[in-house]
Amino acid sequence: MPDELDEVFRREAGRCTATLIRVLGDIDLAEDAVAEAFSIAAEQWPAKGVPPNPGGWITTTARNRAIDRLRRESTREDRHLAALRLRGDDAMDEPNPDLDELDGFVDVVADDQLRLMFLCCHPALAADAQVALTLRLLGGLDMPEIAKAFLVPEVTLAQRIVRAKRKLRDNHAPYRVPRPAELPGRLDAVLATVYLIYNEGHTASSGESLGRTDLTREAIRLGRMLTDLMPDEPEAVGLLALMLLTESRRSARSAADGSMIGLLDQDRGRWDPMMIAEGHALVRACLRRNQPGPFQVQAAIAAVHADAARAEDTDWAQIVALYDQFMVVRPTPVVALNRAVALAEVHGPGAGLAAIAALAEALDEYQPFHAARADLLARAGSPDAAAAYDRAIELSTNLRERRFLEARKAANRAGHDY
């Protein structure tokens, strides 16, 4: 039973919280109510069994408890204020009482999760607050879990979340899906937050372990939710495809001793074919739509890698062409660096080195720049490779990554006489 309850919690907590925020008009009230409903479930379900619609049961129980408490504790005026704190679309402010009685459940609106996603990723919040709120409210992760995932003290994280919620409440942030005119910018913020969560799980920004599976799983779950709710947004689909195709390589990325293995040295037999198939299908759907954006192009690049049974079969010319497209939609030094690495695979390390020369100043503090430069120098047989590896090692904050770079440096030294 604890496992089953846990699973219901993972699946339903965010959805229930999203609906309760709409019904109650307040984030804190909704969170407390959902927590209370889950603790009632933990008491009752082992004896009575899991109800046929666990999410509906939790939502209705939470709603009833919250309303009881408001009646008990508040003056009429406070209740009125509470209901106005977060303003939804007018028609959605009250749950439909007829439907409610008919089903015995609060009407769970799919849009509630979208509203909550847009609220958590409101551009008036800093990126770290967006990530923390999203994981807390939509992911149902508790404070210690989130604090651990981002290696910040729990008290710092708690303050960040409290402050963000207060800012949204005091500013009367609306609880709605943005209007079409606002949508592109607001959706970018949501997708960026999900990708940030994925990347934090994929390569932890510091510390010993290479990845944090909880965060990658949560990011993919959020990505699926977004594509389910907004199937016509090609960048949302592109992001999900990118995460799946990257995730498909997870078990091939590290050796038995935990050390990191680069893309070209991975045992491709260990890539997850289910994730690749799903990622491919999504990339194809994006291509048919023909509205390219940064996430779709990155997903397409990952798909080309996934297509190659062996590293030497990689269609690098196709990858360079995709990076050219990427440079059109997002002309940044980091994209230019990745393009140069692909270019070196087609035209040799000299071409790659020539292409990255112009990026040296912009990317001086960027570890992957020095790692890529070191690899290219080593392949060109240049004695400068060792110094470039040293600079990359110096900039790396992840222990496994640092070991990986040290090994590359040693392998290079072994192959030469200098």
Place this chain on the structure above:
Amino acid sequence: MPQYMLSVCHDQPYEDLDFNDPEIQRMVASVGALNEELQAKGAWVFGAGLRPVSTATVVRSNGGEISMTDGPFAETKEHIGGFYIIEAADLDDALEWAGKAAAACGGFPIEVRPCEGA
């Protein structure tokens, strides 16, 4: 309806505006148009541009004794050059007005803060 203060943030002190300067004339026109739009949409509560920061006086009350100092409260280059109090349905509406104000007021950043109790 919630009220918000939109402050026009200057990063350098300015002196008296030269109303013969075509750039200033353009700004006066765009701010005038914004003010009319705020009023037409029912968002206008109050707004004003402020005289240079060198004209400021700070007044303090210490146990009933009033004292004054010449100059602004904060000894920084950054200061508020003007402000609006607006009424908006919610934060997103207030931010939309702030975007219009940033464009109209010569590209200076606009700080948005909700008023207490509104």
